Amino acid sequence: MTPLPLLSVSLGYWQDRPPEEALVTARAADRLGFGELWIGEMATYDAFSLATAVAAATGHISLTVGPLAVAVRDPMTIARGVASVAGLTGRRVGVAIGTSSPVVVGEWHGRDRTRSGTALRESALAVRRLLDGHKTTFEGEVVRTRGYHLRLPAPGSELTVAAFGPSAVRTAARHADRMVLNLVTPRSAADLAQRMRDEAERAGRDAPRVAAWISAAVGPSDAALEQIRRAVVAYLAAPGYGEMFAEAGFGELVSFARTRPHPRDLLAAIPAELVASVALVGDGDAVRARLEEYAAAGVDEVAVVPASVPEDPAGEHTLAALREMAGRDR
Template sequence: MNPSLAVSLGFWQDRPPSEALLTARLADETGYRRLWIGEMATYDSFALATRIATTTTNLHLTIGPLPVAVRDPMLIARGVASVADLSGKDIDVALGTSSTLVVRDWHGREWSGRALRESVQAVRSLLSGQKTVFEGKAVSTKGYRLRLDPPKSAIAVAAFGPAAVRTAAQFGDRMVLNLITPRSAAALVEQMRHDAAEAGREPPKVTAWVIAAVDSAPDAIEQFRRGVVGYLAAPGYGEMFNEAGFEDLVTFARTRPHPAELLAAIPEELIHSIGLTGDAASIKAQLAAYAAAGIDEIAVVPASVDSDPGGRRTLTALQRITGE
């Protein structure tokens, strides 16, 4: 059985920020039921989620992954409860560690892997409406209770490394993976299920955010190629691309070439290894590969380009291809 389909907003740097709203509207109109709203360099995710929740009809929203070294548990819980109260809709949340660029450079905070594990526990208590006292080594909160109705949201954990996978297994309602090959996804799902069994829990569901462009329009592939430049040399991602057969490219990326040189070296085949691209048969094969890896839901990140603004054509075609 193929994974169910959801949509995740792309926040493409080469497009107007308002196209995120267009993609959300198109997801609603074309029959998707779940939308993931991350946070990058443009909109505050709570503000954007409130706008989307009050201007769409059928979408169940997940806000995040939110960077736990930047947003503390009280801010996260109050923000989620605010969106739920103002929109009258059920709202879920995802937590993650984000990158050192976002945490250290943009926000001037210290990046901490431990903060993820502790934040999930503290946020869960706060979202249930409890007056919370939590004293961790990286995260603490004392005495706050939501004055708005507790949204009792499901909590997803963004995972890639072993510690984050273990946190998802032990404390999350869902694990979310981003920019992942089916082979790497399978290894992470297997590890998560092992960790969940050791913790005496049912393994959480797994969502993968997957870039998508039906029929691989050239401008869409170019957008995706630009989007992966920063990942090729990153710990973990470099090894994933090595396993996918792109060892020479990863070696080159780790010499720190000029981004334009690295972009020029990225083959289209790399995009196909991490995306829903090509014709209907290719996309069905990739969906089957993610299903075999243990992925329950694919949150489609559609290209938004001149040939397909907001991703309308891709979102519509995926519904037709999967019969959803």
């Protein structure tokens, strides 16, 4: 039997579910013995606030806050936020950073997303120094901070970089402890992991670990499959992602998506096979087989994003099934 990647849990923030369900998923992940919980930032909670609430509602699970958009949060506020959660809760707290999307950065926040690759690289450098407790002055092309150092104990947190394009992969390889990929097929994960390792070798450092966020539903209901299917819609026409799906055999659908059809029509055209190419769906044997594919692709860790539907609220059944599966590997 092929060893599985290390499993952690990421909060899903499904738009058709109550926001407070995030705490239910967090408690389930902690109770079931997962070692890490990823707390992203979308349209509901401030990530640092939710991380503090999660720590109060759970017993031991470590926390990774983010990915935080580097065009929205500067290095000082990122480092101070991480140190605040760590200091107030006593938990081990890591942080993930990324470039986020044009909608989040440009429309929600009204910020400039140009030169996002440079901003990510410079933010990684400055955040690392601040998290290690150094008084930091950094004058980059996009990112600047002068003279701040943490007044709270330096958490020395693990730094994760969310990557997909070449610039972000290079930043992860050269400056991160871990690279995380979102919504990738095993084949795409293998390519990105190898590119990152090549970049790390050129930089003369050990390659960071590779993690992937993967939506999951074990023994899924129709509602769970539909929930995951909806999450794929926005990616089909996106640069890079469209090419990935085309490579996986869905070129006609990608071409259709790039004609900008109504989202309802695009959703109706997405086959179950496409969902299965980027998610953990099916019975236990099918899910295990897909996890083994990710492991063979060089993915060290899978951050499970459990579907949450009335048949499996907060994804507790899926998390329990995955935990049992991982337990059999020990």
